[in-house]
Amino acid sequence: MTITTSPLSLTINGREVGPIDVPDTLMMVDFLHEYLNLTGSRFGCGIGVCHACTVLLDGPDGAEEIRTCITGAHYFNGKRIRTIEGLAERDGQQKVIAITPIQQAYLDHYSFQCGYCTPGFVIGATALMERLKAHPVRADQLEETITEHLGRHICRCTGYVRYFEAAKAVILATPGLVKEN
Amino acid sequence: MTRSSSRRRGAIAILIVLVLIVAAIAAALLGNRDAPPDRPPQKVEATPEQLQLGRYLARAADCAACHQTADGPAYAGGFPLKTPFGTLYGTNITPDPDHGIGRWTADEFYRALTRGKAPHGRNLYPAMPYTAYHDMPRADADLIYAYLMNIRPSAQPNRKPDIPFPFNQRILMSGWNLLFFDRSPLPAASQGESPQWVRGRYLTNVLGHCGECHTPRGSLGQVQRDAWLQGYVLGRFEAPALTPQALAERGWTQEDLQRFMRTGLAPQGIAADEMYPVIVHSTQYLSDDDLKAMSVFLLGDQPPKTVPVPSAKPESGPPSAGRRVYLNTCAACHGIEGEGHPPGMPPLADNSTVRLASPRNLLLSILDGLPAQRLPNGTGIGEMPGFAHRLNDEEIAQLANYIRTAWGGRDGQVAAADVAKLREAK
Numbered sequence: 390m391t392i393t394t395s396p397l398s399l400t401i402n403g404r405e406v407g408p409i410d411v412p413d414t415l416m417m418v419d420f421l422h423e424y425l426n427l428t429g430s431r432f433g434c435g436i437g438v439c440h441a442c443t444v445l446l447d448g449p450d451g452a453e454e455i456r457t458c459i460t461g462a463h464y465f466n467g468k469r470i471r472t473i474e475g476l477a478e479r480d481g482q483q484k485v486i487a488i489t490p491i492q493q494a495y496l497d498h499y500s501f502q503c504g505y506c507t508p509g510f511v512i513g514a515t516a517l518m519e520r521l522k523a524h525p526v527r528a529d530q531l532e533e534t535i536t537e538h539l540g541r542h543i544c545r546c547t548g549y550v551r552y553f554e555a556a557k558a559v560i561l562a563t564p565g566l567v568k569e570n
Numbered sequence: 571m572t573r574s575s576s577r578r579r580g581a582i583a584i585l586i587v588l589v590l591i592v593a594a595i596a597a598a599l600l601g602n603r604d605a606p607p608d609r610p611p612q613k614v615e616a617t618p619e620q621l622q623l624g625r626y627l628a629r630a631a632d633c634a635a636c637h638q639t640a641d642g643p644a645y646a647g648g649f650p651l652k653t654p655f656g657t658l659y660g661t662n663i664t665p666d667p668d669h670g671i672g673r674w675t676a677d678e679f680y681r682a683l684t685r686g687k688a689p690h691g692r693n694l695y696p697a698m699p700y701t702a703y704h705d706m707p708r709a710d711a712d713l714i715y716a717y718l719m720n721i722r723p724s725a726q727p728n729r730k731p732d733i734p735f736p737f738n739q740r741i742l743m744s745g746w747n748l749l750f751f752d753r754s755p756l757p758a759a760s761q762g763e764s765p766q767w768v769r770g771r772y773l774t775n776v777l778g779h780c781g782e783c784h785t786p787r788g789s790l791g792q793v794q795r796d797a798w799l800q801g802y803v804l805g806r807f808e809a810p811a812l813t814p815q816a817l818a819e820r821g822w823t824q825e826d827l828q829r830f831m832r833t834g835l836a837p838q839g840i841a842a843d844e845m846y847p848v849i850v851h852s853t854q855y856l857s858d859d860d861l862k863a864m865s866v867f868l869l870g871d872q873p874p875k876t877v878p879v880p881s882a883k884p885e886s887g888p889p890s891a892g893r894r895v896y897l898n899t900c901a902a903c904h905g906i907e908g909e910g911h912p913p914g915m916p917p918l919a920d921n922s923t924v925r926l927a928s929p930r931n932l933l934l935s936i937l938d939g940l941p942a943q944r945l946p947n948g949t950g951i952g953e954m955p956g957f958a959h960r961l962n963d964e965e966i967a968q969l970a971n972y973i974r975t976a977w978g979g980r981d982g983q984v985a986a987a988d989v990a991k992l993r994e995a996k
Binding site: 393395413414416435436437438458459460461463464 | 887888889894897898899901902903906911914915952953955
């Protein structure tokens with residue numbers, strides 16, 4: 390079987406990429422790793438369960454998490470995404486000058502050990518915070534919301550509690566994400 | 571005889587008839603009340619062998635399907651059965667004296683099973699498959715009774731059916747029974763006379779009550795005997811046709827049917843939706859001989875040759891719209907050529923659901939997704955995400971047409987409107 394390719398163009402972290410000829414059967418995580426050297430999104434289970442490979446897909450209704458290990462690269466043709474590499478603030482030389490509050494909170498809470506799942510947890514919490522900005526929840530529903538949202542991410546070092554605590558702390562410290570009871 | 575005395579006699583006769591009618595209605599309503607029989611709890615002695623046989627038969631009859639919930643105590647009831655007439659809840663059939671069947675006699679149990687009459691002559695709704703169980707020998711009913719009367723009692727109260735008037739009047743079921751409760755043996759869709767076929771008929775038609783889901787129903791819920799096992803949409807998914815021809819056209823052999831009923835997994839696909847609990851509660855426990863008998867009954871003593879999927883011309887050049895959707899959203903798990911990654915991700919090539927004449931189940935799997943499931947043989951099936959929010963009707967129609975044409979031997983005949991209809995029906 391010959392491998393066919395098609396041109397792919399998309400916007401990644403605010404930068405326009407392509408058109409690049411990409412195999413029609415290539416998964417997005419492989420495209421990020423092999424074509425763009427964006428290796429921060431992790432390939433974990435490869436079957437869409439662990440969520441280590443998630444990126445943010447920016448649509449008209451805001452950002453949604455999408456798993457790149459089970460989604461073909463060409464699905465993203467013409468779309469806008471943000472990867473783990475695109476969240477921190479960078480200077481003109483692309484040097485990171487400030488990480489995001491959720492990234493800082495994961496460090497402060499010692500949320501991870503091996504760190505393989507961390508990019509996914511950062512993406513997950515970022516998507517959650519952006520959603521809460523548009524649709525705040527009541528404070529007494531926050532823990533449930535975090536568990537529901539981040540609970541899809543698997544951490545084999547079982548750091549869940551510290552991830553969830555860090556997310557809760559950042560969300561409570563950020564004005565407008567939580568309503569009064 | 572004077573005219574006035576004959577008039578008086580006429581009036582008395584009418585009065586007597588009226589009183590009788592009122593008494594009959596009162597008796598029927600009274601009999602249809604939900605109260606345990608007025609007698610002490612029954613003690614049923616049984617040998618370990620009898621209890622084992624009773625448990626085997628209770629499993630073969632899949633009592634657990636309706637008489638327990640996923641996380642509730644065994645046989646304590648509570649499972650919601652959605653019907654076009656309202657929702658019924660499986661009852662508690664543990665030996666609890668007040669909420670279960672602890673005060674029932676073996677006679678009453680047999681009547682409930684085979685005639686649809688609970689103690690006091692109370693009518694059961696035909697969601698209880700007495701229309702199938704009616705051919706059960708008394709000895710088998712007694713073994714199930716003995717087993718149930720010796721399991722752990724649960725004081726879980728029964729839940730009243732959520733059925734609006736007039737169907738909440740159980741007395742109506744007497745009329746339904748008069749019209750539709752046919753006590754002649756249930757039909758067969760296959761030909762056979764071997765002892766295996768005869769045993770399979772009992773296991774499939776009577777105990778397994780497979781026809782309850784796999785046979786079309788009329789407007790009052792009656793099973794259409796002249797369309798036996800020809801497939802029906804009772805819930806959201808279609809229970810596919812199980813006639814020998816239909817099974818052969820989807821590639822089923824006796825061996826694969828047996829494997830499917832044992833493990834929920836076969837080269838033709840996985841047990842999903844309401845078939846999954848059937849495997850888990852019932853068929854996985856049946857003996858090899860009995861599973862063989864069921865497959866013989868389904869396919870007949872002379873099973874038809876399986877029909878291979880006509881090979882579609884492979885695409886050359888850039889992918890078609892449908893294949894593009896497939897590669898982007900499905901191929902990671904189901905394989906670039908539909909080969910799947912068994913056992914967790916079933917192949918779509920030669921898949922029984924893909925080969926069905928109706929695209930309904932394929933479209934629903936794409937729209938709703940399927941939950942992760944543990945299978946009896948220690949393996950499991952990964953969660954299939956739903957794509958209702960990610961793909962529009964046109965894309966799903968293109969995808970379904972591609973899958974059906976490439977791997978199901980079906981023409982692309984799915985329209986975006988078909989997808990929209992199923993999307994809205996949720």
